[in-house]
Amino acid sequence: MTDTNKSIHGEWSSRFAFILAATGSAVGLGNIWKFPYITGENGGGAFVLVYLLCVLAIGIPIMIAEIMLGRRGRQSPINTMTALAEEAQVDPRWHYLGWLGVVAGFLILSYYSVIAGWAISYVLKAFFGGFSGADAGEISDMFANLVSSPVQLVFWHSLFIFATMAIVRQGVSGGLEKAVRFLMPTLFIILILLVGYAMTTGFYQRGLDFMFSPDFSQIDSDAILTAMGHAFFTLSLGMGAIMVYGSYLPSHISIAKTALYIAGADTVVALLAGIAIFPIVFANGLEPGSGPGLIFQTLPIAFGNMTGGWLFGVLFFVLLVFAALSSSISLIEPAVAWLVENKNMERYQACVWAGGLTWVLGVAVAFSFNIWSDVTLFDKSIFDLLDYLTANLMLPIGGFCIAVFAGWMMKQQHAKEELEMADGQFTLWRLLVSYVAPAAVFVVFLRVLGVV
Numbered sequence: 233m234t235d236t237n238k239s240i241h242g243e244w245s246s247r248f249a250f251i252l253a254a255t256g257s258a259v260g261l262g263n264i265w266k267f268p269y270i271t272g273e274n275g276g277g278a279f280v281l282v283y284l285l286c287v288l289a290i291g292i293p294i295m296i297a298e299i300m301l302g303r304r305g306r307q308s309p310i311n312t313m314t315a316l317a318e319e320a321q322v323d324p325r326w327h328y329l330g331w332l333g334v335v336a337g338f339l340i341l342s343y344y345s346v347i348a349g350w351a352i353s354y355v356l357k358a359f360f361g362g363f364s365g366a367d368a369g370e371i372s373d374m375f376a377n378l379v380s381s382p383v384q385l386v387f388w389h390s391l392f393i394f395a396t397m398a399i400v401r402q403g404v405s406g407g408l409e410k411a412v413r414f415l416m417p418t419l420f421i422i423l424i425l426l427v428g429y430a431m432t433t434g435f436y437q438r439g440l441d442f443m444f445s446p447d448f449s450q451i452d453s454d455a456i457l458t459a460m461g462h463a464f465f466t467l468s469l470g471m472g473a474i475m476v477y478g479s480y481l482p483s484h485i486s487i488a489k490t491a492l493y494i495a496g497a498d499t500v501v502a503l504l505a506g507i508a509i510f511p512i513v514f515a516n517g518l519e520p521g522s523g524p525g526l527i528f529q530t531l532p533i534a535f536g537n538m539t540g541g542w543l544f545g546v547l548f549f550v551l552l553v554f555a556a557l558s559s560s561i562s563l564i565e566p567a568v569a570w571l572v573e574n575k576n577m578e579r580y581q582a583c584v585w586a587g588g589l590t591w592v593l594g595v596a597v598a599f600s601f602n603i604w605s606d607v608t609l610f611d612k613s614i615f616d617l618l619d620y621l622t623a624n625l626m627l628p629i630g631g632f633c634i635a636v637f638a639g640w641m642m643k644q645q646h647a648k649e650e651l652e653m654a655d656g657q658f659t660l661w662r663l664l665v666s667y668v669a670p671a672a673v674f675v676v677f678l679r680v681l682g683v684v
């Protein structure tokens with residue numbers, strides 16, 4: 233773990249390449265699909281405010297910590313944590329933190345892929361003019377038809393897993409670096425265009441009010457947990473992704489500044505998605521809390537009714553699929569890196585195993601929207617259960633442990649060496665990562681459990 237060490241899997245070509253890849257990981261379905269619908273389900277403004285606070289006070293410091301741990305360990309998250317625990321001379325069981333991340337990434341990908349499959353099928357719907365002139369009712373029926381078909385869902389899910397594994401097989405620094413460089417700005421421009429359309433609906437102000445006027449009577453401790461969990465989800469924290477990407481980061485690059493860029497871009501994309509969607513929701517008398525189908529039931533109305541909507545619709549869903557791909561590869565990379573390191577596999581073999589397993593679980597998720605919709609555990613469908621287990625439990629617990637490890641277990645001189653921050657900044661980061669972030673996660677859990 234010296235400065236000159238490199239990961240056996242390769243390294244990013246520059247700081248910019250890392251920013252692109254990590255932003256690619258962060259910006260995905262979480263921002264465009266999940267953020268708007270959970271905001272809708274949790275009453276809007278107050279939820280958004282809690283989410284923003286969580287990104288700032290918990291997410292950013294933990295992101296800095298997670299990148300730092302990855303870069304110092306230079307291996308898959310499991311082996312990184314083993315090495316770091318040894319270096320810090322603490323309990324070797326800290327390597328379970330690596331496992332937690334790898335398993336969370338795998339579980340998330342299994343449902344992420346099903347949703348990304350919806351986006352792929354919408355590329356075709358847009359292309360064949362399916363949205364043109366359609367009203368809210370027709371668009372809702374279109375969505376209902378899709379999710380009620382197990383065959384279609386499994387087909388699109390399979391395609392998405394295949395695409396993910398094909399990219400991961402190539403290694404992440406090749407084509408993807410280049411693709412993300414062009415795709416991210418384009419996605420951003422289309423979102424701005426959609427905001428432009430939202431302004432013409434007559435309900436723009438209502439949408440803004442919904443998102444930015446906090447009404448705290450709308451949220452309870454579960455909503456706060458969801459907002460906090462989403463801060464981890466959207467920044468790709470606690471799922472091994474950012475740690476493994478950190479392990480490919482050359483040593484001379486400033487981690488803190490990089491983390492700020494990534495979190496900033498991620499937040500802007502999520503807010504833009506919300507600002508574009510809610511005016512359309514209100515203008516068409518739709519329900520903000522209608523759940524995971526929200527963007528698929530709203531944005532097609534916009535595309536079907538605006539000038540050039542055909543082109544923008546196709547472009548938007550293509551870009552959404554790419555945003556999902558640049559996230560999905562980061563979800564499975566930790567498992568693939570571990571299989572290569574520990575099971576003596578070639579990269580392609582590791583991809584077949586990791587991809588195969590995710591595919592199987594994803595099929596169960598696809599069925600949970602139709603033929604298995606009444607299979608429930610703790611009152612939740614398979615999809616809901618996996619989402620809750622990962623975003624609301626595993627990621628915050630993983631984040632908590634990352635903060636504790638970086639703030640309390642690791643020798644501070646080592647953290648300082650890696651981060652190369654000015655003294656004042658380092659002190660602020662330490663304060664946040666050692667006290668504020670772990671305490672906040674802890675208190676939210678206690679509240680949900682009804683202890684405080």
Ligand code: VAL
Nearest residue numbers: 258260261262466468
């Ligand atoms: N952070 C990504 C997203 O928000 C994934 C990796 C969960 O979509």
